Amino acid sequence: MERRTLFNGRLLPAVLVLPQLAITILFFILPAYKAFAESVRATDAFGLHTSFVGFANFLHLARSNLYQHAMIRTGVFCVAVTVLAMAAGLVLAVFADRAIKGRAIYRTLLIWPYAIAPAIASVIFVFLLQPQIGLITNLLGRLGIDFDYATNGGQAFLLIILIAAWKQVSYNFIFYVAGLQSVPRSVIEAATLDGARGFHRFRTMIWPLLTPTTFFLIIVNFVYAAFDTFALIFALTAGGPGTATETLVVKVYRDGVINLDLGGSAAQSVILMAIIVGLTAIQFRYTGKRAVS
C-alpha cells in the first residue's frame, strides 16, 4: 500500500532517514558482513596469522558432535517451551474471556509478568531452587527428590524449559485474549444454542477461528526460545553443567567470547541468521505478520 498524497523534496527525506540508516549500517549490516567474512577464515593458535579457509569452519561444525547435539538440544528446548507456554496462555485466556467477576483484575495479574527480565526470572528461580538453601529444593527433598540443577544436567535442562515457558505465558495470554475478543459473540452464542458444550464447543467452533493467532504465536515462541533466552540460561547455568543447557546462542557466546574461536563462532552466527531469515520468511508467507523485535 502506498500513499497518494505526498510532500515534495528530495533532500529532506534523505536527511530524515539518515540517522536510522547510519545506525543500521554501522551496527547491523557491518557486523553481519564481518560475520560472513570471519566465517570463511581461520586464525592460528597464537592469533598471529589469519588465512582464508573457505567453508572449512562450516564443515567443521557440520561434523562436530558438540554442534549437532547443541542443535538437537535447541530444537527440543524450543518445542517444549513453545508447547508449554502456548498451552498455559491459551487455557488462561479462555477462562479470562468468560463473563466472570474480577475479569479485569485477573487480566492485569496475568499480564504484568511480561515486564520481568529473563535474567531476573533466573535469579528468582535460583533463590527458590538453590541446591542448599532453596525453599522448593527443601520441599522436594522431603518428598525424596534430590534436586540439584548445578550438577544434574537433566534437571538443569528441565529447569530452563520451565523458566523460559513461565516467562512467556503472559505474552501468549495477551495475544489469545485479543484473538478471543475478535471471535464474534454470535458464534459463541450460536454454539451454546446448538447445545454444543464446554470443550466440544471450544474445539469445533472457537479453536479454528484462533488459527491465525496460534500460527503467529508458534513462530514468535520459537524465535523467543531460540534467541531471547540467552540471558535466562546464561544467568542460571552458563550452559552447564557440562553442555547440558548449551543452546545454540549460548554456544556462540561460549565459543566466541570465552574460547575465542572467532571463525567458528562467526560461522555459527551465519547459521543462526539463516535460521531467523527462514523463520521470518515462513511467517511472512503464511501470516503476513512479523515475529522478531
Next chain:
Amino acid sequence: MTRKPDYLAHAILLMGVLIFIFPIWVTFAGATQSAAAINRGDISLIPRLSGLVVFVQALGLGNAAKGGVPVWHMLLVSFGMALGIAIGKIAISALSAFAIAFFRFPFRMLAFWLIFITLMLPVEVRIIPTYSVMSDFHLINTFTGLTMPLIASATATLLFRQVFLTIPDELVEAAKLDGAGPMRFFFDILLPVSGANLAALFVILFIYGWNQYLWPLLVATNGRLDTIVLGIVQMINPEALPQWNFVMAATILALIPPVLVVIAMQRWFVRGLTEADK
C-alpha cells in the same frame, strides 16, 4: 436469572495468578529475613517487618568484585538506558517512517529494505562482530555504546509506517492548503494522531531496554555502567556466598519500574502490542 459463580474459571485463573505471584512473594519475603537464616535454608513465607529496611540498605550496597558500584547507581544506569533506547528508537523510527511514507526519493526502497533486514539480526546472533565494530569506534564502556546499537529497530519503523499509511489523504491535503510544510505537518498533526501508538511503543521499548542483559555484559566491563539486571546476576555468581537478603531486595527494586510501566499503561500497551504485530 442469577447464575452461580463460575467456580472452574476462578480456580484456574487463581492458580495461574499464583504461579506468577508465588516466586515474587518468596523473593520479597526472603529479602526481609536475615542472611544467616537464609543460609541455613530457613526461609519463611512471612516477611519480617523489621527486615523491611533492607530495601533502603540495598540501594547503597554494591558488588565489591566489580568496584562496588552501588545498586542506586545501577538503577540509574538502567533507567537512562531504558529511556534512551525507548526515546531514541521512537525518534529515529518516526522520522524515517515519515520519510518513507510521505516522500518519493531515490533509493527509497533500498533504505526500506536495509532497515527491514535488521528484523533478522538480533544481538544474540552477531555478538562478536558487533563487539569488534564497537571497539573499533572506542564505544566500549560508554553510555553511547550501551544504547546506540540497540536503538535501530525495524519493528518501530514498520509500525509507524503502517500507522502513517492510514492517515486520510484529505488531512494531508488540508494541511498543505493551509500552507503547512512537511515538518510542521509531522509535529502538529502526524505525531498527535499517533499518540496511542507512541504510548504502546514506549512501554514495549522501555521494557526491552530495561531487561537487556547480553549487551551490557559485553559493553559494561568496568562496573561503572553496570545495569541493575547485569549487577544482580553478577551478585549471585561469585564464589563467595551471596548475601541473599540484599540480592533479593535488589531484585524487587529491579522489578518495580518495568512492572509499574506495564500496569499503568496496560490498555495502550496491550492494544499496541497486538496491533503492532499485525
